[in-house]
Amino acid sequence: MSAADKATEPTRAVLPFECKVYQSYIRGLKAWWKDEAYRAVMADAAPLAGKGVAALEAELGKVPSYQLYGWLERHLQQFKYVGRWGLVPVIAAQSAELLPILKQGAERFPERLKLDPNFKVPDYVTDVDTHQHPGSTWSDDYDAFVHESATAGFSFTLGDSEQLVERYARPLVELSQPRDILDLGCATGKSSRALKTAAPQANVFGCDVSAPVLRLAHVRAVEEGMHIEFSQQSAEKLNFADGRFDLVASHWLYHEMPPQAIRIAIREARRVLRRGGVFAIYDMCAVPGGVVGEWLHAGYAARNNEPFAYPLVNLDFETELRAAGFGDVKLEVHAPPGDRMPASRTHYMAMVTAVAQ
Amino acid sequence: MTQEHEALISALETQDAFKDATTSRLLGTIVALGGEVFVLKAQVERLTRALQAAGVVDAAALARAGEDKAMSAWIASEERQFGEALLRPFLQPDQVKNVAAMMRDNTSVDSAQVKK
Numbered sequence: 001m002s003a004a005d006k007a008t009e010p011t012r013a014v015l016p017f018e019c020k021v022y023q024s025y026i027r028g029l030k031a032w033w034k035d036e037a038y039r040a041v042m043a044d045a046a047p048l049a050g051k052g053v054a055a056l057e058a059e060l061g062k063v064p065s066y067q068l069y070g071w072l073e074r075h076l077q078q079f080k081y082v083g084r085w086g087l088v089p090v091i092a093a094q095s096a097e098l099l100p101i102l103k104q105g106a107e108r109f110p111e112r113l114k115l116d117p118n119f120k121v122p123d124y125v126t127d128v129d130t131h132q133h134p135g136s137t138w139s140d141d142y143d144a145f146v147h148e149s150a151t152a153g154f155s156f157t158l159g160d161s162e163q164l165v166e167r168y169a170r171p172l173v174e175l176s177q178p179r180d181i182l183d184l185g186c187a188t189g190k191s192s193r194a195l196k197t198a199a200p201q202a203n204v205f206g207c208d209v210s211a212p213v214l215r216l217a218h219v220r221a222v223e224e225g226m227h228i229e230f231s232q233q234s235a236e237k238l239n240f241a242d243g244r245f246d247l248v249a250s251h252w253l254y255h256e257m258p259p260q261a262i263r264i265a266i267r268e269a270r271r272v273l274r275r276g277g278v279f280a281i282y283d284m285c286a287v288p289g290g291v292v293g294e295w296l297h298a299g300y301a302a303r304n305n306e307p308f309a310y311p312l313v314n315l316d317f318e319t320e321l322r323a324a325g326f327g328d329v330k331l332e333v334h335a336p337p338g339d340r341m342p343a344s345r346t347h348y349m350a351m352v353t354a355v356a357q
Numbered sequence: 358m359t360q361e362h363e364a365l366i367s368a369l370e371t372q373d374a375f376k377d378a379t380t381s382r383l384l385g386t387i388v389a390l391g392g393e394v395f396v397l398k399a400q401v402e403r404l405t406r407a408l409q410a411a412g413v414v415d416a417a418a419l420a421r422a423g424e425d426k427a428m429s430a431w432i433a434s435e436e437r438q439f440g441e442a443l444l445r446p447f448l449q450p451d452q453v454k455n456v457a458a459m460m461r462d463n464t465s466v467d468s469a470q471v472k473k
């Protein structure tokens with residue numbers, strides 16, 4: 001093989017035709033679930049909205065629309081990962097081609113990738129099978145490619161790198177004018193690369209508890225010619241000096257952490273921020289739709305193995321952030337105002353920002 | 358945690374959406390799926406055998422066709438319609454008007470005939 005051939009060799013999992021078609025089939029069912037099944041549930045739930053979340057679950061549990069909705073929400077995601085042409089078996093079978101990509105990638109600019117072989121991944125990560133991905137992102141190296149493929153077509157900013165820059169990173173950079181940025185829970189580094197794109201002069205650091213995704217984040221950053229430093233650390237205990245950063249950001253991290261850990265992580269973020277630095281949380285921090293919205297969100301959290309997404313919406317960020325030494329707390333919800341529910345099932349995201357005092 | 362939240366979480370812990378009464382609806386969906394998949398598999402098998410026997414395609418040609426742009430466009434339009442076809446029967450299990458009540462209606466049914 002010539003050097004030119006080698007340079008164009010794919011560094012991603014290659015999904016065979018059957019897998020692509022199968023994933024497309026699952027997407028078709030999911031599209032129906034998020035539009036039609038969701039709307040049927042909304043119609044059935046409306047007369048019961050005054051009754052509270054437990055009554056909604058008990059009463060709607062007997063109704064076909066919600067039974068189907070709940071079944072689809074849980075099982076389609078499992079088909080996506082572990083069905084016959086699910087991402088896990090298909091990508092695991094490519095380990096022999098994929099793992100060298102991570103290994104060779106780690107040899108380029110090795111000083112930019114700091115893994116800790118003694119690092120203990122928190123139980124709240126290892127116990128969950130987050131998003132119903134068995135083993136999630138931390139257990140096997142090929143899981144990094146599974147995570148990358150699984151989130152490629154994801155809704156909102158997570159799947160669209162252009163939107164991720166414009167709707168997430170650029171506003172934060174404008175707000176904080178950063179020289180040093182820390183991206184907490186960076187996974188495969190999409191959010192870190194977006195921050196680097198929005199602030200090319202800044203020093204960008206990404207951290208995560210999971211080694212496989214960090215390895216892949218490093219490969220992707222090097223491929224794109226971006227100088228980003230990745231390290232294996234928990235947002236709860238960072239190996240950075242006090243006042244090191246102007247912007248500490250997180251894109252879809254906190255719904256994977258229990259409230260006690262979030263409280264510690266908020267204090268740790270304050271420690272590594274300079275006075276006047278900005279802390280940003282982009283996550284499902286608030287749900288629209290009053291009691292019905294809260295009830296559906298609880299079901300989502302349980303069914304999609306994101307248990308901490310439920311307490312997240314009841315966390316009082318204003319109080320937590322102020323107690324940790326932040327001021328100027330702002331929460332902007334990307335969802336219909338008031339008690340209205342979105343027209344189809346979606347992730348309702350919120351951006352919380354606070355300034356270190 | 359309030360009692361209400363505790364009750365909600367206990368209910369969600371089982372994560373078993375279906376109770377007995379709806380098994381038949383689910384079966385409708387499964388059978389629809391089985392039918393779609395079986396027909397499709399048979400069509401693909403028949404076509405592939407015919408084309409290979411005629412020397413028209415080989416494995417490489419099939420792989421190329423799978424990556425074709427028009428093929429991707431077809432898949433994108435099919436994925437939604439396929440989902441709709443499979444799952445619609447669950448929410449609307451009976452597409453045809455139920456006329457059982459008319460059996461009681463002497464003006465629309467010849468009661469003499471029914472009695473016979």
Ligand SMILES: C[S@@+](CC[C@H](N)C(=O)[O-])C[C@H]1O[C@@H](n2cnc3c(N)ncnc32)[C@H](O)[C@@H]1O
Nearest residue numbers: 185186187190191208209210234235251252256
């Ligand atoms: C949904 S992913 C984040 C996506 C990523 N920011 C992006 O934009 O692509 C959540 C990540 O948080 C990581 N995580 C969970 N707990 C963490 C903690 N205590 N500290 C740092 N990362 C954590 C998980 O390993 C996972 O990779």
